[in-house]
Amino acid sequence: MGAGKSTVGARVAEATARPFVDLDRLIERRHGPIPELFERGEAEFRQLEEGILAEVLAGPDSVVALGGGAVLSPLSRERLRLRAFTVFLDVTADAAWERVRGSDRPLAQQEADFRRLYESRQQVYAETADAVAETAEDVLLAALGIRFGRMVTPAGPVELVADGHVLELHAAPLEAPVHALPPGEEAKSRAVVERLWTELRLGREGTLVAFGGGSTTDVAGFVAATYLRGIRWVAVPTTLTGQVDAAIGGKTGINTADGKNLAGAFHFPEQVVLDPGVLATLPERERRAGMAEVVKTGLLAGRDLWELPEVEMIRACAAYKAGVVLSDPYEREGRRTWLNLGHTFAHALEAGSGYRASHGEAVALGLLAALRLSGQPTDPVEEVLRPEPVEADLDWAWAALKRDKKGEGVFVLLEAAGKPVVTTVPDAEARAALAALIRQ
Ligand SMILES: NC(=O)c1ccc[n+]([C@@H]2O[C@H](COP(=O)([O-])OP(=O)(O)OC[C@H]3O[C@@H](n4cnc5c(N)ncnc54)[C@H](O)[C@@H]3O)[C@@H](O)[C@H]2O)c1
Numbered sequence: 001m002g003a004g005k006s007t008v009g010a011r012v013a014e015a016t017a018r019p020f021v022d023l024d025r026l027i028e029r030r031h032g033p034i035p036e037l038f039e040r041g042e043a044e045f046r047q048l049e050e051g052i053l054a055e056v057l058a059g060p061d062s063v064v065a066l067g068g069g070a071v072l073s074p075l076s077r078e079r080l081r082l083r084a085f086t087v088f089l090d091v092t093a094d095a096a097w098e099r100v101r102g103s104d105r106p107l108a109q110q111e112a113d114f115r116r117l118y119e120s121r122q123q124v125y126a127e128t129a130d131a132v133a134e135t136a137e138d139v140l141l142a143a144l145g146i147r148f149g150r151m152v153t154p155a156g157p158v159e160l161v162a163d164g165h166v167l168e169l170h171a172a173p174l175e176a177p178v179h180a181l182p183p184g185e186e187a188k189s190r191a192v193v194e195r196l197w198t199e200l201r202l203g204r205e206g207t208l209v210a211f212g213g214g215s216t217t218d219v220a221g222f223v224a225a226t227y228l229r230g231i232r233w234v235a236v237p238t239t240l241t242g243q244v245d246a247a248i249g250g251k252t253g254i255n256t257a258d259g260k261n262l263a264g265a266f267h268f269p270e271q272v273v274l275d276p277g278v279l280a281t282l283p284e285r286e287r288r289a290g291m292a293e294v295v296k297t298g299l300l301a302g303r304d305l306w307e308l309p310e311v312e313m314i315r316a317c318a319a320y321k322a323g324v325v326l327s328d329p330y331e332r333e334g335r336r337t338w339l340n341l342g343h344t345f346a347h348a349l350e351a352g353s354g355y356r357a358s359h360g361e362a363v364a365l366g367l368l369a370a371l372r373l374s375g376q377p378t379d380p381v382e383e384v385l386r387p388e389p390v391e392a393d394l395d396w397a398w399a400a401l402k403r404d405k406k407g408e409g410v411f412v413l414l415e416a417a418g419k420p421v422v423t424t425v426p427d428a429e430a431r432a433a434l435a436a437l438i439r440q
Pocket residue numbers: 163165166169183184185188212213214215216218238239240241242245246247248249250251252260261278279280281282283286289
């Protein structure tokens with residue numbers, strides 16, 4: 001009671017595009033005001049509550065605000081354990097009382113009774129919860145296992161797959177047998193996958209920990225998805241791109257002779273452990289590449305995330321991506337496509353430059369094109385990323401753009417800051433926008 005479930009719940013629902021169900025409101029709609037129901041006895045109310053919760057849990061994926069007493073039922077606790085990710089919104093007794101005093105809540109009429117109830121429920125809350133949170137951002141991060149600081153040591157045997165260069169700069173996140181990979185993109189190959197399939201000694205109860213940038217987490221995640229038909233894994237991203245984007249969302253994969261990321265699997269990590277401290281050694285070029293994804297995320301979210309202090313910036317970007325991913329975990333609905341803002345142009349420029357343009361440079365330019373086509377101000381991109389036109393072959397880039405996997409002429413644009421749309425753009429306009437990104 002008074003923890004802010006309705007407010008936080010509604011925000012989480014909005015971020016994840018899931019229906020929001022406030023259990024107390026639902027009970028009232030069906031059976032009348034809760035104070036009146038309580039007059040007939042708490043036991044009867046609890047039974048109604050148990051039944052309706054079971055019904056809600058059997059329905060579509062939703063964000064549910066539970067009444068404060070709902071988890072007192074062992075049957076409800078068991079149903080939550082099987083079906084839900086349950087978050088305990090932590091609040092002090094003082095703050096909760098301030099919010100509920102003077103309301104018509106039957107169990108919040110006397111301060112002393114309220115405080116006794118608060119104390120008596122703390123333990124069952126702690127036991128029922130999969131995570132403890134205060135804000136909607138906390139909930140989104142927790143739901144995808146994203147945490148700052150230390151890894152929760154996995155139960156069972158662990159092996160570490162790490163970018164060899166990163167291992168020279170930073171201590172491994174835990175003690176375990178190490179498989180060092182070639183640095184960066186080179187690791188996303190069939191040869192590396194086959195080597196790991198052979199070298200790993202883990203059984204099905206084992207956990208693979210990936211320590212490196214997006215390249216390392218992509219390949220290690222793919223190995224985790226396929227080794228013994230799939231084992232648990234933990235991502236410890238060491239690049240800004242990895243912490244705000246690549247390590248979040250369960251997409252894993254490698255490159256094939258035909259192109260980037262053409263073989264892969266959705267396989268969500270158990271944890272994504274973010275330590276902004278490791279970014280201290282990141283070369284400027286890699287930091288800029290990460291900032292391009294930060295600006296992308298800020299434009300999608302409609303917030304100047306790039307202006308936040310580093311830790312908050314990473315947190316906010318990771319939480320935004322988590323929300324979009326949770327709205328469409330396996331990219332079936334199309335909302336995950338939003339995350340490709342600027343990327344259709346970026347991939348075209350990468351290909352059209354014979355991959356001399358880096359992904360970060362290309363994304364910065366791609367965002368510029370997307371904003372121009374959207375009729376939106378381009379200054380965030382120009383001020384933060386300062387993109388310069390690249391040397392590339394326009395026909396080659398155009399051909400690559402036409403092959404884009406989203407389908408011909410389909411782009412992510414912005415109706416307004418924070419309002420992405422998937423829409424078509426006439427060829428002539430798209431080609432002109434592309435040409436403007438290429439040095440003449
Ligand atoms: N799965 C996804 O959803 C997703 C999303 C975005 C990008 N990606 C993939 O991520 C890859 C790019 O990953 P990336 O940009 O994180 O870089 P990366 O893993 O390719 O590494 C880039 C370079 O940075 C070095 N490096 C890594 N951490 C460092 C540190 N802390 N200090 C110093 N050097 C360090 C590496 O050794 C390497 O040389 C691409 O293959 C891309 O396809 C995947």
